[in-house]
Amino acid sequence: xxxxxxxxxxxxxxxxxxxxxxxxxxxxxxxxxxxxxxxxxxxxxxxxxxxxxxxxxxxxxxxxxxxxxxxxxxxxxxxxxxxxxxxxxxxxxxxxxxxxxxxxxxxxxxxxxxxxxxxxxxxxxxxxxxxxxxxxxxxxxxxxxxxxxxxxxxxxxxxxxxxxxxxxxxxxxxxxxxxxxxxxxxxxxxxxxxxxxxxxxxxxxxxxxxxxxxxxxxxxxxxxxxxxxxxxxxxxxxxxxxxxxxxxxxxxxxxxxxxxxxxxxxxxxxxxxxxxxxxxxxxxxxxxxxxxxxxxxxxxxxxxxxxxxxxxxxxxxxxxxxxxxxxxxxxx
Amino acid sequence: xxxxxxxxxxxxxxxxxxxxxxxxxxxxxxxxxxxxxxxxxxxxxxxxxxxxxxxxxxxxxxxxxxxxxxxxxxxxxxxxxxxxxxxxxxxxxxxxxxxxxxxxxxxxxxxxxxxxxxxxxxxxxxxxxxxxxxxxxxxxxxxxxxxxxxxxxxxxxxxxxxxxxxxxxxxxxxxxxxxxxxxxxxxxxxxxxxxxxxxxxxxxxxxxxxxxxxxxxxxxxxxxxxxxxxxxxxxxxxxxxxxxxxxxxxxxxxxxxxxxxxxxxxxxxxxxxxxxxxxxxxxxxxxxxxxxxxxx
Numbered sequence: 001x002x003x004x005x006x007x008x009x010x011x012x013x014x015x016x017x018x019x020x021x022x023x024x025x026x027x028x029x030x031x032x033x034x035x036x037x038x039x040x041x042x043x044x045x046x047x048x049x050x051x052x053x054x055x056x057x058x059x060x061x062x063x064x065x066x067x068x069x070x071x072x073x074x075x076x077x078x079x080x081x082x083x084x085x086x087x088x089x090x091x092x093x094x095x096x097x098x099x100x101x102x103x104x105x106x107x108x109x110x111x112x113x114x115x116x117x118x119x120x121x122x123x124x125x126x127x128x129x130x131x132x133x134x135x136x137x138x139x140x141x142x143x144x145x146x147x148x149x150x151x152x153x154x155x156x157x158x159x160x161x162x163x164x165x166x167x168x169x170x171x172x173x174x175x176x177x178x179x180x181x182x183x184x185x186x187x188x189x190x191x192x193x194x195x196x197x198x199x200x201x202x203x204x205x206x207x208x209x210x211x212x213x214x215x216x217x218x219x220x221x222x223x224x225x226x227x228x229x230x231x232x233x234x235x236x237x238x239x240x241x242x243x244x245x246x247x248x249x250x251x252x253x254x255x256x257x258x259x260x261x262x263x264x265x266x267x268x269x270x271x272x273x274x275x276x277x278x279x280x281x282x283x284x285x286x287x288x289x290x291x292x293x294x295x296x297x298x299x300x301x302x303x304x305x306x307x308x309x310x311x312x313x314x315x316x317x318x319x320x321x322x323x324x325x326x327x328x329x330x331x332x
Numbered sequence: 333x334x335x336x337x338x339x340x341x342x343x344x345x346x347x348x349x350x351x352x353x354x355x356x357x358x359x360x361x362x363x364x365x366x367x368x369x370x371x372x373x374x375x376x377x378x379x380x381x382x383x384x385x386x387x388x389x390x391x392x393x394x395x396x397x398x399x400x401x402x403x404x405x406x407x408x409x410x411x412x413x414x415x416x417x418x419x420x421x422x423x424x425x426x427x428x429x430x431x432x433x434x435x436x437x438x439x440x441x442x443x444x445x446x447x448x449x450x451x452x453x454x455x456x457x458x459x460x461x462x463x464x465x466x467x468x469x470x471x472x473x474x475x476x477x478x479x480x481x482x483x484x485x486x487x488x489x490x491x492x493x494x495x496x497x498x499x500x501x502x503x504x505x506x507x508x509x510x511x512x513x514x515x516x517x518x519x520x521x522x523x524x525x526x527x528x529x530x531x532x533x534x535x536x537x538x539x540x541x542x543x544x545x546x547x548x549x550x551x552x553x554x555x556x557x558x559x560x561x562x563x564x565x566x567x568x569x570x571x572x573x574x575x576x577x578x579x580x581x582x583x584x585x586x587x588x589x590x591x592x593x594x595x596x597x598x599x600x601x602x603x604x605x606x607x608x609x610x611x612x613x614x615x616x617x618x619x620x621x622x623x624x625x626x627x628x
Contacts, residue, residue: 063431065438111618118370119569121438123614126566130611137604192431242446242559253439287450293443297436298424 015261026166030159039162041271043230046165047223049267052251053172054219058212059249060258061185063192064116068124070245071131072217075104076224077234078135081150082143090157094225101221102214109210116195125245132240149235152228161230168226169264172219177260179215188212192258220248243285250289253296256305265304341480342599348484350591351491352549356564357571357583358498359542364572365515366535369422369437373445375564377540380448381410381547382556386461389468389551396469403548407541414540417444418533426532445561452558462555487549494545495584502580507534563607570610573617589613 026046030039055069079100083093112123135144144150179185187208190198199205228234238244247270255266273292278285300307360374371377388394388402421444425436465472465481472481502508510531513521522528550556567590575586590610598606 063434065435067438067442111615114618117434118364118438119573122370122372122566122569123611125562126570126611126614129563129566130608133605133608242449242562246442246446253435257435283454284450286446287454290443290446290448290450293439293446294421295443297439297443298421301428301432301436301439 023166023170027163030162036158039158040230041275043158043162043165045267045271046162046169047227047230048247048251048270049264050165050169050172051220051223051248052255052263052267053169053176054216054223055248055252056257056263057176057179057188057216057219058209059252060262061180061188061192062209062212064209065121065249066124066213066216067121067246067249068126068128069216069220069248070239071108071124071128072101072105072220073224073227073248074128074131074135074239075101075217076221077228077239078144078150079221080225081145081152081228084152085143085150090229094222094229097225098218098221101217101224105214105217106210108217109213113206113209113213128240128245132236136236144236147236149233149238150228151233154232157229157232161226164226164229165223168219168222173260173264175215175219180260184208184211243289246289246293250292253301253303254292256303256307258302259305262303262305269304338599342595344480344484344488346592346595347588348488348491348549348553348591349595350588351488351495352546352553352587353567353571353591354584354587355491355494355498355542355549356546357568357575357587358580359539359546360565360568361572361583362502362511362515362535362580363539366511367418367422367426367532368433369425369441370569371422371536371539372438372441372562372565373448374441374539374543374568375566376445376448376561377410377414377543378547378550378564379556379558379561380452381406381544382551383452383456383461383547384544385548386463386551386556389463406544406548410544411537411541414537414543415533417540418536422536423529423533445565449558449561456558458558460555460557460560461551463551468552483552487552490545491549494542498542499580507531507538511535563610567610570614573614 026042029042034042051069051073054072055066058064058066059069076097079097080093083096084090088096108127112120112127115123134140135150136146138146140146179188187198187203187205190201190203191205191208195205251266251270252263253266254269255264256262273288278288281288296303302309356374356378360371363374364370384406385403388406389399391399394402421440422437425433425440428436463483465483468483470482470486472479473485474480502511510521510526513524513526514528514531518528547556571583571586571590573586574589575582575584590613593613594606594609597609
């Protein structure tokens with residue numbers, strides 16, 4: 001209810017216009033005014049924005065809290081790395097790693113989507129632990145690099161991977177927007193509201209959930225590929241450490257889950273927290289994330305977007321009701 | 333470990349680890365059934381209980397003979413912590429609509445877990461801590477060709493007593509009956525005069541004191557480390573899925589099964605994989621039971 005009113009007031013066109021300006025600035029930035037340090041900061045911001053956005057396809061639309069979303073990211077990292085090291089070029093590796101991630105997600109969905117609510121959340125977290133064990137194991141060291149991590153040939157990929165991350169963020173965001181508009185997206189939302197009723201009304205909930213998980217995994221996996229291409233080396237410790245594991249969900253929830261713009265706002269906000277606070281108290285980075293969780297959970301499960309919506313809606317609806325009525329007649 | 337009689341040794345170890353898993357899973361499970369919240373910080377409560385037991389048992393400031401008393405006092409202390417945790421952090425979430433309450437409770441309990449982990453890592457270091465039988469001043473005894481630390485036998489006895497106490501408490505006491513009534517039908521129970529908020533709070537207290545028991549046993553049998561809280565929470569979930577949620581006996585059986593699977597796989601395959609056993613069991617159970625043992 002409130003979201004419709006607010007959206008009507010701000011105007012979708014102005015949001016699109018603003019987004020286009022931001023994308024153009026980010027696109028010409030590295031060629032003109034952004035320093036290499038700034039480039040890496042924005043690269044991580046974009047990568048984690050698209051990761052959080054992809055999280056929200058399952059977490060925001062279906063309401064299934066996926067604490068193990070980083071698993072798909074990691075499968076993207078490792079399959080891309082393995083393909084690169086097998087001698088395929090970057091282009092081919094980028095493309096061929098996608099079906100690997102999709103198949104992994106499809107396989108995961110068979111047992112894990114039988115769980116709901118808390119159980120799904122914890123089981124997905126457990127999967128991350130298992131994946132960590134698998135990539136570290138001595139049996140697979142020749143492919144995964146074991147403890148010391150996966151490494152690809154060092155080249156200067158920073159600029160192209162920056163543009164890939166930018167493109168990925170735009171594509172993921174547009175896809176989430178289109179999914180929300182579609183019949184498929186409405187089906188997913190109906191699962192979030194009440195899965196049993198959705199099923200009674202003819203939504204193929206099992207298929208929808210599986211598709212949502214696979215789509216979400218593909219975007220996350222691609223983010224992983226771009227991540228490795230930029231860094232050229234990453235370790236299980238970095239990937240499966242709790243601060244990275246919970247980053248997509250932290251960002252999505254900080255910004256506001258279930259809204260297209262939320263993960264983007266969350267990502268920008270998290271980058272500020274990361275640079276300003278976590279970099280200062282690096283020994284307490286997990287604790288800082290924990291405190292963010294506590295505060296968001298207690299005060300604002302809708303994140304920044306949720307807070308803003310209630311604030312704006314309250315001001316406009318209660319104080320100046322006439323504004324709401326123009327253009328968008330209220331439904332009773 | 334002396335391999336005089338590996339089979340007996342394996343059985344004893346399985347029972348010990350399984351017993352700890354059973355007790356901690358029970359604490360995790362009753363809170364879920366009564367309060368409706370999966371406490372993701374539960375494993376961290378276990379770990380912190382173990383850390384405190386370690387600090388007491390290795391402290392020079394406390395006279396040797398009084399140390400066990402202080403360790404036992406941890407159990408009511410943790411119960412009080414659980415009551416406060418429920419009152420301050422969990423109670424405000426319960427009045428929200430279900431979808432929000434789910435998200436908020438995951439955030440709040442996970443956030444608390446991360447804060448606990450990082451505080452510990454900063455205050456006491458990231459190394460795992462354990463208490464040996466010698467430092468407890470207890471002998472290592474030989475019994476029918478089996479060499480075993482006396483502390484482990486004490487732990488086993490303690491596990492059995494705690495399980496029996498818990499079983500009787502849930503079956504016979506008023507609070508236990510109220511807990512079971514709420515887990516069967518919340519509305520009907522409140523109609524019949526069960527005080528829901530009070531029972532929820534007491535259940536949280538009981539669950540958290542079981543975490544302290546688990547932690548104390550774990551630091552004697554194995555070791556505790558700042559970052560093994562979340563894996564322990566995952567194991568508690570696997571135990572519940574494995575044992576079923578029908579009764580209080582389910583988690584007991586599930587706990588022993590998981591403990592045995594870990595000990596046996598560590599002995600016959602490779603200890604490296606034992607942290608992953610819980611997940612593998614979870615996947616297998618979910619694949620074999622197409623409807624899911626738990627569909628909610």
